Amino acid sequence: MxxxxxxxxxxxxxxxxxxxxxxxxxxxxxxxxxxxxxxxxAASKPSSSPAGRRVYSPGIADDPYVAQQWRQSVEILERRCREAREFCTEARAARRQFRDRE
Structure with missing residues (x-):
């Protein structure tokens, strides 16, 4: 060729x-x-409450998913403090912040 x-x-x-x-x-x-x-x-339909998560919302701390993840992180820090005596200061501070938010 x-x-x-x-x-x-x-x-x-x-x-x-x-x-x-x-x-x-x-x-x-x-x-x-x-x-x-x-x-x-869907944006053209009026809606009183949005369906699902509002990912770009400035009030992220009010999101139930974020609260659940935060709670799990605090529990992991506390478990690490109990088992290995590490991150105890961080665990106490995280628990305090989590309680203050609720």
């Missing part, structure tokens, strides 16, 4: 890949627009 044929085949493959990519983008945009018409986004 000559170099000219190889170059022609290579250019054809690249052009085909670009065409398939653009076609995929076009189809996905149309499908997305169709979904928006059938099911409006």
């Amino acid at each position: 000559s170099n000219a044929k190889r170059a022609l085949i290579g250019c054809g493959l690249v052009a085909g890949a670009v065409a398939c990519f653009l076609l995929g983008m076009l189809v996905s945009q149309r499908a997305e627009q169709g979904q928006e018409l059938l099911h409006p986004p």
